[in-house]
Amino acid sequence: MVLTRILLFLIFLSLIDWYTYQAFKTAFPSQTWIKIGYWIFSFLVYSFIVYGFLTFSRENMNPNFGTMVSLMILSLVPKLIILTLLFGEDLLRFITGSFKAISGSRQGDFLPDRRKFISQTALVLSAIPFVGILHGVLIGKYRYRVMKHTLEFEDLPEEFDGFTITQISDIHSGSFDDKKKLEYGIDLINQQNSDVILFTGDLVNNHAGEMEPWVETFKKLHAPMGKYSILGNHDYGDYMYWPSQEAKAENLKRLFQVQEELGFKLLRNEHVKIRKEGASIDLIGVENWGKGFAQYGDLAKAAADLSAESFKILMSHDPSHFDEEVKKFAHHIHLTLSGHTHGMQFGIEIPGWIKWSPSSLRYPKWAGLYEEMGKFLHVNRGFGFLAFPGRVGIWPEITVLELKRKKG
Structure with missing residues (x-):
């Protein structure tokens, strides 16, 4: 055969x-x-x-x-x-x-x-x-683009009216080859002055050592209310040969340390409360869960003990999770942030006219903002690149989301 x-x-x-x-x-x-x-x-x-x-x-x-x-x-x-x-x-x-x-x-x-x-x-x-x-x-692989969206919610706590999130995803640090252009991308993220930075997975291609040359660069990211991250399918080292399971486990342990060095709070099937002026919203982070990919994520565990009435934001690397579990989940999750697809780093996007990529053949929700059943999903096109060292028509993305409380 x-x-x-x-x-x-x-x-x-x-x-x-x-x-x-x-x-x-x-x-x-x-x-x-x-x-x-x-x-x-x-x-x-x-x-x-x-x-x-x-x-x-x-x-x-x-x-x-x-x-x-x-x-x-x-x-x-x-x-x-x-x-x-x-x-x-x-x-x-x-x-x-x-x-x-x-x-x-x-x-x-x-x-x-x-x-x-x-x-x-x-x-x-x-x-x-x-x-x-x-x-x-x-040129295209470092042609960073800032995408901005404003989302309105009736039950957003008043204290969080105007709350801003910068989302980045799919860094794939093992692919970088130009420090100066990468630093430009980091400066562009910081220029957004968002309240939090949320990273939705795939820090590396295969092993933690890929991030070592770029730690000092990514440590420059700052957000007054914190930086949070989750794991993507590539972060586990599943696509690389390891001499032993112990070596693979050590690599994952080192990846956790790198996340800490970068100043990110890594959420592994858990949640945290983001507090502001006595009010709070719940930020949930699950490990990778993808249709056709590894399913380490446990949404029920991550959301355990949360109030049904609280405002919830979920970080889940693979957008297929939204259709398979999230939108049918017992708790109302207001906003899900994903990445993973990269828009296949190839496609055509002319706002108001056409939006197409081969990625759409695999993922119905492959890039940008979607709303279904009163719940939002945003799929980031990725900050880095993988395998093909370039981007054609689908540029690396920095997303800025502003949350607003819907008036009367």
Whole structure:
């Protein structure tokens, strides 16, 4: 089965390379150096990808993995556009040739020649995602965007009218490669001057050591009423090879220490009260609970002994938790904050016009603000990046939520 899949994948790669070459061959019939250059480029890209796969290890997490993913996407996505257009042209050529053969008017070859215009158009269109992906790798992954929302609640304590939350999620510290740009993002968070900072999981990609170079940078985050965090699915080290369960447990213990060094109060299936002028709201934090992912979260335990009438904010890393448990939970949870999806770091968002990402095929609630059954869910698009070292159309997000008491 595995060999069959590999064989089919190789056939597919050969097909898209053959079609891409046809585009270059038709668009530049006399420029031999362009056609040779195409095959040299493809050979070098595939060689690096093969090298990356052969040297990849869950134990040492080859640092070339991100480069390998970038090259795969840079190479394949534009070629898929060329494949689509030229394959469509081939269908028309076949239909035209068949019609002429049936009618007896065929002269010369069965298939009409490829049209230079089609190949040129395919190459131009393929350049658009190529440039976009390149921008995403070089610039987009640090193109921080502040998203602001104002939410109104009838039962918000008056003392918390105007209370502000800055939410960040999915830091993935093991992916960072530019300290200056990261520091700009940290300064941007602090500039929001929110009452609290809430981090909704995935501090690292796989192990606690990834955060070591960035501890001093993230320690600069400040909020007058506290910084709180939860764990995401990547924080447990479940996607990395460990020599023993003891080593994995030690890593998680170190991650807890790092959270403390950063000044975050880590909530693990528990809650705290945030107090202001004699009033309070309940902040609940659960461990990761995701449909199709590890389900360490225990909402009932985290909300135990809470008053049914209190105002509640839940931090839960995976937004699927909202539909599966939270919105049907016995207590009314006013606001749930999640992350996890990253918006797949790829998509199109034009406010008021379009909002789409491949992430929407997996998660009905994948980015932004949702309201259902009188309960709000906000899904942060993520502060960092993972696997693909870039962002195309879905920029890293800093969310600011202002809570208001609904008037009369």
